[in-house]
Amino acid sequence: MTFVQLIECRTDRFEEMNRLIDAWVEQTRGKRTATHDLVGRDRSDGSHFVELVEFPSYEEAMRNSNLPETGRIYQEMVALCDEMPVFMDLDVVRDEQxxxxxxxxxxxxxxxxxxxxxxxxxxxxxxxxxxxxxxxxxxxxxxxxxxxxxxxxxxxxxxxxxxxxxxxxxxxxxxxxxxxxxxxxxxxxxxxxxxxxxxxxxxxxxxxxxxxxxxxxxxxxxxxxxxxxxxxxxx
Missing domain, CATH: 3.10.450.50 (Nuclear Transport Factor 2; Chain: A,)
Incomplete structure (x- = not known):
């Protein structure tokens, strides 16, 4: 079953965070299991961001989380946030293109x-x-x-x-x-x-x-x- 991880955070340093995401994509090439990454900015609050990361399954998401590159980038991302990011784990029950x-x-x-x-x-x-x-x-x-x-x-x-x-x-x-x-x-x-x-x-x-x-x-x-x-x- 397709699995999506939703990450919600607040930061005024999005350009730095964006570079972190680019670094993670480069460093995990050939190893990551994520298939789609989408980042949205709240139109009513410019420091509020939501990231959606899609995986083929929950198990693949856990493999991705256990990559040392993921752990290192996560710690750097936390340092850029105003408060601890909030994670939500979602099993996809409907996906209509x-x-x-x-x-x-x-x-x-x-x-x-x-x-x-x-x-x-x-x-x-x-x-x-x-x-x-x-x-x-x-x-x-x-x-x-x-x-x-x-x-x-x-x-x-x-x-x-x-x-x-x-x-x-x-x-x-x-x-x-x-x-x-x-x-x-x-x-x-x-x-x-x-x-x-x-x-x-x-x-x-x-x-x-x-x-x-x-x-x-x-x-x-x-x-x-x-x-x-x-x-x-x-x-």
Missing amino acids: LWTDAVRRFFGTLCTTGELPPLNDLITEDCHSHDPVNRQDTIGLDAIRRECRMWRDAFDFTFTTEDLIAQGERVCARWTWNATHKGEFLGITPTGRRVTMTGMTLFRFGPDAKIADIWWQYDQLGLMDQLGALDALED
Whole structure:
């Protein structure tokens, strides 16, 4: 079970404390078990700080605490505080990545049958879609919906999300696309063939928690080969 240690302290020497954290990160490289560290400053009290340190489990957190570097840095941190830091040990009982959920909903929405939904609950009005196949970016929700409809008119398809990695305002998805070619696609008449394509898409979320940028990378050459578009070139 994921474990989080919350550390609350007061200090007017945060820059020095920040350098201590940097020193701990450097000194424990390859040994520490912490996976995520977040420090927040109280907006109503500039000397009040809260640090959240995430570990894979309580046991890993205890291993981390027993590192000599951790003990040494802790003593130096206490010397910088106005009073003894307060620790709280938390077992994580719910961990929901809301942006990764939005990405899953985006791919699921693209695969829905019938009329394409508006997508305005997922994508900003001025979203930029960056596709290496297109000479220019596709800009704006309406233009992105038109491009989506082009793919939907040409194929019946599903996305399988293989991996989702979130960092800050960005989410990267590795996916597999399975489809049946039912309509004209880039001048290729319908073949009825079952085709598969793999790719990765990077999403950037804006301040309104909607997708503001999309970067696509996918194996279009492999898709064209499966559709028979490269047969004439091979001859």
